[in-house]
Amino acid sequence: MNKRWGFWTLWVCISAVAGFVWGVALNDNSGLSIAGMASGIGCFIIFYTLLDDFSRKNQWHRSIAALQKGVYVKAGLQILNLAMPIFPFISPEILAGVAASYIVELLGLGFHQSFLSSFAMTLITGTLLSLCVGVISLIILLISNKEARTITTNNVS
Numbered sequence: 001m002n003k004r005w006g007f008w009t010l011w012v013c014i015s016a017v018a019g020f021v022w023g024v025a026l027n028d029n030s031g032l033s034i035a036g037m038a039s040g041i042g043c044f045i046i047f048y049t050l051l052d053d054f055s056r057k058n059q060w061h062r063s064i065a066a067l068q069k070g071v072y073v074k075a076g077l078q079i080l081n082l083a084m085p086i087f088p089f090i091s092p093e094i095l096a097g098v099a100a101s102y103i104v105e106l107l108g109l110g111f112h113q114s115f116l117s118s119f120a121m122t123l124i125t126g127t128l129l130s131l132c133v134g135v136i137s138l139i140i141l142l143i144s145n146k147e148a149r150t151i152t153t154n155n156v157s
Contacts, residue, residue, distance in 0.1 A: 008048040011068075014075045015133075016041045018093040019125050023118065032114035039115075040122025044130070062144050063137075070137030074129070092132050093125075100124035 016037075023037050048067075055064045078093060100121045109117045 004049050004052050008052065009045050011071045011075060012041060012045045012048060015071065015078065015129065016044070016126070018078050019097060019122070022093065022097055023121065030114045033118040036115040036118030037122045040119050040126060043123060044126045062141060066137045066141035066144060067133070069140045070133045073136050074133045092129060096125045096128035097121070099128060
């Protein structure tokens with residue numbers, strides 16, 4: 001289990017880099033704001049580690065592999081976008097951040113509540129980006145299952 005905590009801590013933090021940088025750049029940079037973002041990131045580390053553990057206990061090995069590959073793809077796209085911001089207006093991180101900002105304002109959690117608004121923004125942004133990872137992982141899983149069926153069919157013939 002310790003290896004999974006380390007794995008998910010590393011990859012959630014890598015996946016959170018862009019959002020964290022944007023959050024610090026656009027917020028008041030107070031300690032409470034940064035603590036709110038760090039707490040939100042911590043929630044996703046816990047979520048992904050527990051999801052991994054649950055999947056392993058149920059022996060969903062292809063699902064775990066697909067989720068890990070989905071996280072790699074999403075992190076790679078984020079790093080590519082940070083390195084070469086050719087289309088920053090279609091970046092999932094920016095779109096998720098804008099949506100989260102809108103939702104936080106609708107909830108009445110203005111920026112005057114540093115910790116709470118940063119925490120909520122991080123949770124909403126992370127949830128939207130996790131949905132993106134989920135779609136990527138589902139595509140990988142479907143391809144993996146199709147390949148497994150093809151190999152099994154060819155071996156039986």
